[in-house]
Amino acid sequence: MPDQPQEPRRTPLSRDRVLRAAVAFADAAGIDALSMRRLAQELGVVPMALYKHVANKEELLDGMVEVVFAGIEGQVPGSDWKGAVRGRILGARATLLAHTWAAQVIRSRTSPTPAVLAYLDSVIGMFRAGGLSTDLTHHVMHALGSRVLGFTEELFDNPAGASGAPQDDRAQAAAYEAMARQYPHVTELARSVAHDRRSVVGQGCDDRFEFEFALDLLLDGFGRLHGEGWTSTP
Template sequence: MSGQADTLHRRAPLSRQRILSAAVALADAGGADALSMRKIAQGLGVVPMALYKHVANKDELLDGMIDLVVAEIDPPAVGADWKSAVRLRVLSARRMLLRHPWAAGVIEARLKARTAPTPAVLAYLDSMIGILRAGGFPVELVHHAMHVMGSRVLGFSQELFEDASGREPDPDALPPEEMAARYPHLTELAMAVAHDRESVVGPGCDDQFEFEFALDLTLDGLERLRSAS
């Protein structure tokens, strides 16, 4: 009994931070679908009802998890020009998402489900807008820039072409010869595209290269518009 009492005494008190950290670790291991108050409580050695004193429901849990991982994004680089500062932060956001693969889907879903992002996301977006304003962008161009950047500001992007490797063959798909004859340019692109088996999303297009290519293209275009304005 004495040993058990000492263990209980040494255990860190339950807190919102501990709950969110445990939830992030659980999602990192099994994805957002693996989250449940029961599993989090089990990992913390408490009863599920104890969690609700700190996190009211699953929506609040997800918002807290988003804020926790967004806080991992590097602060703005001191003394950097606007383009370097934006690029460094976006790539830091992307590294954060690679550490927490579930986060992009949760961020996207939560942004669609509410009128305002979480406090950490709001602070991050406000900081990014501040970088553009300090870099000489008029506010109207900042508005357009944020639309153009879209989810890429947070380190991920919506892809038009998804990797099809590992899928079952489509029984209704056209034979390769007919596909090439009917859609020659699409077939040419599919055959010529570089593949990267070390990609974080598995065999397919080099997602990191494609992400940085689009990011740099966007930043170069915004620089031209900023200079013209």
């Protein structure tokens, strides 16, 4: 009797496979399209099979952040503290640019995941290894804010308020002229520059130049305060 053809063996479902599939899905379709049912379809399983590995969608999202942050490059050997911190933060930024949904998910969390905590611990350790006091490092981390994670939160996506304006040039110009009569300085600033929309994390002015410009200003300022022996107490 001829041998019966065997069905190909399925790759066993695991937490790591579930999380990596969710990351790939969000990269391709966006985080808003992700659901437990859609993810189960992608993996070729019933939705209940996912709950053996993640308790709910919130745990799934936390796990996805863990996967993303685990891929951030580490410290460059031999760097001084400023170069080490800069490289680490720009590594985080590059990772978030590869997973544009991640910043939105991070902002939605009420507390950092273990991988994010480990990342923050490594950055704090770089400042401390550079000789910055715990007092200065505390205020440094506050000053960096979300930038330490590789993204910034702008006040508004379009400071001139033109996001809802018509897109043709004449209508846009008319909208700016009307805006300029009431808010001349805001409009002058908004019209003077063109931001690179291809390199943003989310929306707004968070392009590479703006991000590195602000980061370098902060790092230089931290270095000056460190050199002066700054302390928050009189």
